[in-house]
Amino acid sequence: MTNPRDRVVDATLSLAARRDFGDVSLTDIAHEAGLSLADLRDLFPSKGAILGGFSRRIDRKVLDAVADHPSTDAARDRLYDVLRRRLEALEPYRDALASIARWASRDPLMRTALNRETVNSMRFMLEAADIDCDGPVGALKLQGLAFAWDRVLDAWFKGDFTDGLSALDTEIARGERYVEHAEELSRMTKPLRDLASRLFDMGGLRSRQTADDDFPHPHA
Template sequence: MSESASPKGRKAAGKGTARDGAAKESGPAQGAPKLNPREAAVEALMRLAAEQPWNDIEIGDVAREADLTLADLREFYPSKGAILGGLARMIDRAVLAEDNSDLADEPARERLFDVLMRRLDAMTPYKPALRRISYALRGDPLSMLALNGVMLNSHRYMLAAAGIDTEGPLGRLKLQGLVIAFARVTETWLEDDDPALARTMARLDKEIRNGERFMERAEDARRLTAPFRALGRAFLDRRRPGRRDAERRDEDSDPAAAI
């Protein structure tokens, strides 16, 4: 495992500039370029969420904090949940913009570890807000379901950044498993105030290893059941002779079908 990807290496190097600013209030740094309206709305919601209960924040509050009209805010986001989706995309962009070429020769486990730690680094300025939001949404299954869809899209790109495929019969299982695993890691991270994030890194390493073992068992099960699936398809084909006859007639009438 490379020094940058391993828990030990990251602890020794103190990697993660975002982590160093964990105590700072979220929002653009002084003198930074003016945010576009989408980013301004995200930053406004994060500032409000860091200071007051999630359920007390109204859309009008976000518009005022972002210096936007309600009409402008509606143009970009229909709800607070949609603004959280905007935050996820900002985090995605920050992680994907980093150079991962130094990880190309590392095993998949180390590549994924590093990418996900970079994601946590990018989330760090918003940690106080995310802590409050996490507590508020735990009792809201509909919001959690909607956020799961957002996280599926985000982690599809995290896996791609780590050079791990998400297509094929087990791709969806792999992707959903990562979303669940990272949610568990995030729970630890939200309570981990150690600048070195030793507990968080240990939890992430454990979740990745558990995921590897689960996917290995799933792949073994898929191989073992392959003959039964083939028999099932053959049985269904025999039960649908009309469809087979139609396919044969199509082949007879289309010379290209035989190529």
């Protein structure tokens, strides 16, 4: 028997493919999944959480596939391969995801929440491609890749799988130039950041010393 969480995710995607996702209620989802509303509440607290569950399902599918086929190609090619696999995994849900994207475009809070999910997924996609995503430059890579992925999906929604792949190739090339500039800027500003960090630490030490002077030990 299908796992109840999977049933909820499948029901949600099925409804989104048939209707405007903004009109789909949690009650609708529970009914489609064959669950009570109380059971649904135990599994997911919101529609956004259900979409997060779907995103993690896709993450696992891609990560399992990449683990089975490790690559020694250049970083650009590794990332393209990982994200191509992700787009392939999403292909059966294209209509549903297009409906969800239209709904999110009308709701700034949901758009922000879905961006967080995308950034989290992109973190694992970069790791799967063996590309560093730590530190300030890593944060820029993650958010930049999340924005790029949104543009890839938009091309996919408007066209087909081939259009999505073409957009992916363009976005990765653009991202390479962006990351090169970011890494160069990071190297140039590292001495200033190190100096600021030392000054901050010294300021904190002086603040603690002043506090000790203002409030001497009662037995001093």
